Amino acid sequence: MKTSAEADFREYVADRWPRMLRTAYLLTGNHHDAEDLVQASLAKAYTRWERVQRADDPDAYVWRIMINTNVDRLRGLRVREWLTTRFPESQTADGTDRIVDRNLLLKALGRLPARQRAVLVLRFLEDRSETEVAKVLGTRVGTVRSHTARALARLRRDGTVLGLGNGRTPAAAGGRR
The missing domain is CATH 1.10.10.10 (Winged helix-like DNA-binding domain superfamily/Winged helix DNA-binding domain)
Structure with a gap:
C-alpha cells in the first residue's frame, strides 16, 4: 500500500515533469543530460519530500535542487572550451x-x-x-x-x-x- 507522501510525490512528478525537462534542457543544452538532471533532482527531492511539502513554494524548492544539481554536475566536468577563429594544429609526423x-x-x-x-x-x-x-x-x-x-x-x-x-x-x- 502506497503512503500518502509517495502518492503526492508521484502526482507532483507527473504534473511538473514536462516543465522541469524544458528547464533542464535549457540548462544543459542536451536532451539526455536534461533527463538525467531532472531524474537526479527528483531523486534528491524524494529523499527530502516532507521538507519540500512544508516549504512556502515547493516548486521553487525543487527548482533550486535542480539548479544546484546542475552546478555540481558542471563542477565535476571541469572542461574548458575556448572559442577561437583558428583551427587547432594539425598532426605532424615524428620526423x-x-x-x-x-x-x-x-x-x-x-x-x-x-x-x-x-x-x-x-x-x-x-x-x-x-x-x-x-x-x-x-x-x-x-x-x-x-x-x-x-x-x-x-x-x-x-x-x-x-x-x-x-x-x-x-x-x-x-x-x-
Whole structure:
C-alpha cells in the first residue's frame, strides 16, 4: 500500500515533469543530460519530500535542487572550451622519415664527383641561382649547367633519391635556374 507522501510525490512528478525537462534542457543544452538532471533532482527531492511539502513554494524548492544539481554536475566536468577563429594544429609526423631521407640523400651525394656535388648543394639545397653558383665555384654558367645535368642524371640512374620527399628529386624540389 502506497503512503500518502509517495502518492503526492508521484502526482507532483507527473504534473511538473514536462516543465522541469524544458528547464533542464535549457540548462544543459542536451536532451539526455536534461533527463538525467531532472531524474537526479527528483531523486534528491524524494529523499527530502516532507521538507519540500512544508516549504512556502515547493516548486521553487525543487527548482533550486535542480539548479544546484546542475552546478555540481558542471563542477565535476571541469572542461574548458575556448572559442577561437583558428583551427587547432594539425598532426605532424615524428620526423624519422626526414632523418632517413637525409641519410639517403647524403649517401647519394657522396657517390657524386666533388664538383657535381658542390653544384647540386649550392643550386638546390642553398637555393642559389646558376650565376651565383658560377661565381662561388669560379667557373662559367655553362659549366654549372652541365654539372647540374650530369649530376641529376647520375642520381636518377642511382635511383636512391627518387622516393625522397614525396617522390620529388632535388631538381623538382625547387631552386632557381
